[in-house]
Amino acid sequence: MIANRGNTRRDFYKKRLTQKSQELAAIESQLEGVLSNVDELKLTNQAECLMGEIEELDQKLSKLEATNPNSNPNTRHLNLEKSFQKIDFSEAKRITRSINSRFGDASGAILLFLQRSTKQKGNYCLNEVLDLLVTDRKVGGQMIGYYRKYEIDLDSPISEFNEIEFAKRLANYFGLDSETDLKNSIKKLCSSLCGGSTIFIEVKNLDSVIDQEKFLDWFFKEFWQPVINELRPTFVEFSQIRFILALVAKSKLTPDCSSLSTYFCKEDTFEPCKAIELPLPDWTVDDIDKWLIKFRGLSNRDSKKLALQIHRESEGTPDTICSILERKFGV
Numbered sequence: 001m002i003a004n005r006g007n008t009r010r011d012f013y014k015k016r017l018t019q020k021s022q023e024l025a026a027i028e029s030q031l032e033g034v035l036s037n038v039d040e041l042k043l044t045n046q047a048e049c050l051m052g053e054i055e056e057l058d059q060k061l062s063k064l065e066a067t068n069p070n071s072n073p074n075t076r077h078l079n080l081e082k083s084f085q086k087i088d089f090s091e092a093k094r095i096t097r098s099i100n101s102r103f104g105d106a107s108g109a110i111l112l113f114l115q116r117s118t119k120q121k122g123n124y125c126l127n128e129v130l131d132l133l134v135t136d137r138k139v140g141g142q143m144i145g146y147y148r149k150y151e152i153d154l155d156s157p158i159s160e161f162n163e164i165e166f167a168k169r170l171a172n173y174f175g176l177d178s179e180t181d182l183k184n185s186i187k188k189l190c191s192s193l194c195g196g197s198t199i200f201i202e203v204k205n206l207d208s209v210i211d212q213e214k215f216l217d218w219f220f221k222e223f224w225q226p227v228i229n230e231l232r233p234t235f236v237e238f239s240q241i242r243f244i245l246a247l248v249a250k251s252k253l254t255p256d257c258s259s260l261s262t263y264f265c266k267e268d269t270f271e272p273c274k275a276i277e278l279p280l281p282d283w284t285v286d287d288i289d290k291w292l293i294k295f296r297g298l299s300n301r302d303s304k305k306l307a308l309q310i311h312r313e314s315e316g317t318p319d320t321i322c323s324i325l326e327r328k329f330g331v
Contacts, residue, residue: 009060010061013057013060013061014061016057017054017057017058017061020050020053020054020057021054023050024047024050024051024054027043027046027047027050030043031043031044031047080325080326080329080330083291083295084121084124084291084322084325085124085125085127085128086128086291086294086295087124087283087287087288087290087291087318087321088281088283088284088287089124089125089128089129089278089280091279091281092125092128092129092278092279092280093128093129093132095276095278096129096132096133097132098270099133099270099276100132100133102270103242105239105240106235106239106240107231107234107235107238107239107240107241107242107243108235108241108242108243108272109227109228109231109235109243109244109245109272110133110242110243110244110245110272110276111224111245111246111247111272111274111275111276112126112129112244112245112246112247112275112276112277112278113246113247113248113264113275113276113277113278114126114246114247114248114249114277114278114280115206115207115248115249115251115252115253115277115280116249116250116251116252116280117248117249117250117280118250118251118319119251119317119318119319120280120281120282120317120318120319121280121318121319121322122248122278122280123248124318125278125280126202126246126248126278129278130200130244133242133244134198134242137196137198137242143198145196145197145198146192146193146194146196146197146198147197147198147199147200148192148198148199148200149199149200149201149202150170150173150189150199150200150201150202151201151202151204152166152169152170152201152202152203152204153169153204153205154166154203154204154205154206154208154209155204155205155208162209162215163215163218163219163222166203166215166219166223167181167182167185170182170185170189171184171185173185174188174189176188182222182223182226183226186223186226186227186230187230189227189230190227190230190231190234193231193234193238193241193243194238194241195238195239195240195241196238196239196240196241197238197241197242198241198242198244199241199242199243199244200244200245200246201244201245201246202245202246202248203245203246203247203248204248205248205249205250206247206248206249206253207249207250207251207252207253208250212253212254212256212257213254213256213257213259213260216257216260216263217260217263219247220260220263220275224245224273224275225273227243228272228273231243247275263275264276264277265277280318282315282316282317282318283311283314283316283317283318283321284311284316285304285307285308285311286307288306288307288310288311288321289303289304289307291325292306292307296329310324310325
C-alpha cells in the first residue's frame with residue numbers, strides 16, 4: 001500500500017510538473033514578442049511564480065525518491081545493473097589492488113586493455129576497477145579534488161578512423177586547432193595536474209579501427225610513451241596523482257596484433273609504459289549462485305538449482321547471464 005501511494009504521488013507530481021513547464025514555456029514565448037512595460041512585468045511575475053512551483057515540485061519528487069528509491073522503475077533497473085558488477089571480476093580486481101598497493105602515496109599512470117568487452121561485460125569490469133583505483137578520493141560516491149574524464153570513440157560512421165582522427169578528437173577537448181599537433185594536446189593534458197588529481201581517458205571501440213596493428217603501434221610510440229615522459233617531472237613534484245587510460249575493444253582484436261606483445265605487461269609484472277590486459281572470463285555456476293544468495297535472498301537449495309539452469313542456458317557468457325537475470329528479476 002505504501003509503495004502504491006508513493007507511485008500515485010509521483011505520477012501526480014510529474015503531471016503537474018509537465019503542466020507547469022508547458023505554462024512557463026508559453027510565457028517565455030510571449031516575452032520574446034514586442035510588449036509594453038506593464039505586460040512584460042506582469043508576465044515576468046507569472047514566470048517567477050511558475051518557476052517557484054516547479055522548484056517545489058522537483059523537491060517533492062526528490063524527497064519521494066529518497067524515502068523509497070526502489071519504487072522508481074529506472075532506479076530499480078540501475079540498482080540491478082550495479083549488482084551485476086559484483087558477480088565476478090576477481091582476477092581483474094586482484095591485479096588492480098596489486099597496482100594500487102605498488103603506487104601507495106606516489107603518483108602513477110596505468111594503461112588498461114579490455115577486449116571482447118560486449119560479450120564479457122567489460123564495462124562492468126571497468127567500473128569495478130575504477131572504483132578500486134579511486135576509492136580513496138570519493139566522498140558520498142562523488143569524486144573530490146581535480147577530476148577529468150575524456151572519452152574518445154574510435155567508431156566513426158563518417159570516416160575511416162586513423163591516427164589523425166584520434167589526434168583531432170583529443171585536440172577538440174583543449175580547443176586546439178591542429179589535429180596533427182599531438183604534442184600540444186599531450187602537454188595540455190598533463191600540465192593541469194596537481195597533487196591528488198585524477199585523469200581518466202576511455203578509448204572506446206578499438207576493434208572498429210581497420211588496421212588495428214598499425215594504429216596500436218602508433219598509439220604506443222606517438223601517444224602513450226610521450227605521455228609517460230611528460231608525466232615524469234609532474235609525478236616527482238606532486239603525489240597521489242592517478243592517470244588512468246582504458247583501451248576497450250568490443251570484440252577480440254585481429255591476429256596481427258599478436259606481434260605487439262612487447263607493448264603489454266607479462267603476467268604479474270607492471271610497467272607504466274606498457275598496457276595491462278584485464279581478464280574477462282566466463283562466469284561459473286558458483287559465481288551465479290553467490291549472486292542469487294547475496295542479492296536475491298534465495299535459499300541454498302533454490303539458488304543452486306537456478307544457478308545451474310542459468311549457466312546451462314547461457315554457457316557461462318556474462319552478457320547472456322545478465323540478460324537472463326534481467327528477464328527474471330528486472331522491472
